[in-house]
Amino acid sequence: MTTTYTSYKLITQNIDKSIERVAKAPDVARETEYYLSKIGDIKSVDDFMADTRLYNYALKAHGLEDMAYAKAFIRKVLTEGVSRDDAFANQLSDNRYANLATSLNFEAQGAAATSFGKAQQGVVDLYMRETLEQEAGNDNTGVRLALYFERNASKINSAMDILADEALAKVVRTALQLPDEFAAADIDRQADFIKRMLDIEDFQDAEKTGRFLERFTALWELENPSDSYDPLAVFGSSSGYGISPDLLISINSLKLGGS
Numbered sequence: 001m002t003t004t005y006t007s008y009k010l011i012t013q014n015i016d017k018s019i020e021r022v023a024k025a026p027d028v029a030r031e032t033e034y035y036l037s038k039i040g041d042i043k044s045v046d047d048f049m050a051d052t053r054l055y056n057y058a059l060k061a062h063g064l065e066d067m068a069y070a071k072a073f074i075r076k077v078l079t080e081g082v083s084r085d086d087a088f089a090n091q092l093s094d095n096r097y098a099n100l101a102t103s104l105n106f107e108a109q110g111a112a113a114t115s116f117g118k119a120q121q122g123v124v125d126l127y128m129r130e131t132l133e134q135e136a137g138n139d140n141t142g143v144r145l146a147l148y149f150e151r152n153a154s155k156i157n158s159a160m161d162i163l164a165d166e167a168l169a170k171v172v173r174t175a176l177q178l179p180d181e182f183a184a185a186d187i188d189r190q191a192d193f194i195k196r197m198l199d200i201e202d203f204q205d206a207e208k209t210g211r212f213l214e215r216f217t218a219l220w221e222l223e224n225p226s227d228s229y230d231p232l233a234v235f236g237s238s239s240g241y242g243i244s245p246d247l248l249i250s251i252n253s254l255k256l257g258g259s
Helices: 004-012 015-023 026-041 045-050 052-061 071-080 096-103 106-115 121-139 141-155 159-163 166-175 180-184 187-197 200-204 206-223 245-253
Strands: none
Touching (some): 004 015, 004 121, 004 141, 015 026, 015 121, 026 052, 071 096, 071 106, 141 166, 159 166, 166 180, 166 206, 200 206
16 A cells, blocks of 8 residues: 555656656646647737636646636736735735736736746646646645645745645644644744744755655654554554554654754
């Protein structure tokens, strides 16, 4: 049986091959071909909103697939862009909207917005990674969370960056073994606690992030076993099936930073 950690490592040890496999899926290849063939012809927010396939592709690439119905909301994000501090996207705590407005920067670049690489291959690259993470999540949510955290770790500059993103926050709460009720505490107190427990700068280091995610995946596996049925559980004991002894030991041996 494959655990959360081993599934995560199987994907990341050759991430290019994993993404290549996703890109070859017929539905993904078909939508990507359409996106690349049409996006350069889009000259305005109106043009973009009018093409449902392009619209859905770009939103999924930015992790906003579930917000596709909110067209007035997305239109405001794209129309105001990100140039001004008071732009709509910059006022939202979720940075996915600002990322979308940066990829398709009609506000700053006008009709030329879709001619840039970030609007073309840049969006495709995001789509592939998002699809890979969603696919992994179909089997194990912990793997999806670990992949997402790894992708965004270098962008974390403060505890507030973590708290502004529920997926990042979930990884940190799991790694720190915090109860779900912690998320209901005062936001400033949550931030202060995270700053004490973690050295945020560690997330700029891929190796340190990897060790942190090893801890997360081990603890996730304990809370959400890949094999939910343990025949010894009914006798008041557990076999620990699905988690290797060395991975259990690593939970205690991995050190957390902080001040």
